[in-house]
Amino acid sequence: MKIKPLLICLLLVSLTFSSWIQAAVELNDDVPETYSVKQGDTLWGISGLYLKKPWLWPELWDANPQVDNPNLIYPGDELILMWVDGQPRLRLRRGREVALSPTMRASPLNRAIPVIPLDQIDPWLRRNRVMAAQEIKSSAYIVAVGGRALLAGPGDTIFGRGPFPDGERLFSIYRAGQTYIDPVTKEVLGYEAIAIGTAKLLSSNRDEVTELEVTRIEEEVRIGDRLLPIEERILDASYHPRAPEQDIVGGVMIAVEGGLTQIGDMSIVVINKGKRDGLQIGNVVAVYQAGEHIFDSISQTNVVLPDTRAGLAMIFESYEKVSFAIVLRATRPLSIFDLIKQP
Secondary structure (H helix, E strand, O other), X not given: OOHHHHHHHHHXXXXXXXXXXXXXXXXXXXXXXXXXXXXXXXXXXXXXXXXOOHHHHHHOEOOOOOOOOOOOOOOOOEEEEEEEOOEXXXXXXXXXXXXXXXXXXXXXXXXXXXOOOHHHHHHHHHHEEEEOHHHHHOOEEXXXXXXXXXXXXXXXXXXXXXXXXXXOOEEEEEEEEEEEEOOOOOOEEEEEEEEEEEEEEOOOOOOOOEEEEEEEEOOOEEOOOEEEEOOOOOOOOOOOOEOOOOOOOOEEEEEEHHHOOOEOOOOEEEEOOOHHHOOOOOEEEEEEEOOOEEEEOOOOEEEEOOOEEEEEEXXXXXXXXXXXXXXXXXOOOEOOOOEEEOO
């Protein structure tokens, strides 16, 4: 007789877990039973076609031993919606364009569709980074331009002072941009560093003053611009969108690419939370607009309306105190100081 309560508990746990899974992979209405992957698709877009919560897409993919990496799908592949033990699953059937064999891959990995449009974030990553005050102070800088000029262009000689790491021959030229300040705590979170060109080493980096030649510019180079070794930054087409593991407290959008006032789909934004707050590359976050303060004429009191959900964004680069994110979906115009929360 003592076993019955245990069985009841196990049954309740099983039902609760089953209900949670079912809710986690809730499908949109009128989803297609089959879908052929096309050039230009993204995994996020396909997941959004099927799921009300696209960041939970791993729950939807069905294990397929014939596919070596289900996270990589290609134009020509076919997705088939099935039901396994009452739960929706997507099974992948390779198309002719990407036929696989034990000895040869007919389609290279770089033809796989990305999770998000990488061409939207590649230019941003190449041009922008966040630096701490000490990083900027301890980096090499341009002390003079050849010919006593104030500005330099391609082919011009510049002179740098500061640390030049051994073995490095090519350097990015950075200019300090805006200061990122937390609007809630007023803490300085970091400094925007914008790449404006490249230079190659001409003299020994052991000299007190190092001679370099400007090889490429996006803006004219000035005295005081910083010199940093070129970073090899490889974009990962297989981001894994997922909810942050920690609650986001006090999250705010603090800047947007180009300093725009209105933010929409595919806009790139800066968030006042980073690695120390648990944000990682691939985390999907919700954007909320703060509830308005209104006056209740009946009760004669001030009331704050609830925050309104307005979009989704995904972290594609995370620093210690700030992160870069791309807006994946905006249901209304977004703006600086909108709130960032769990999705």
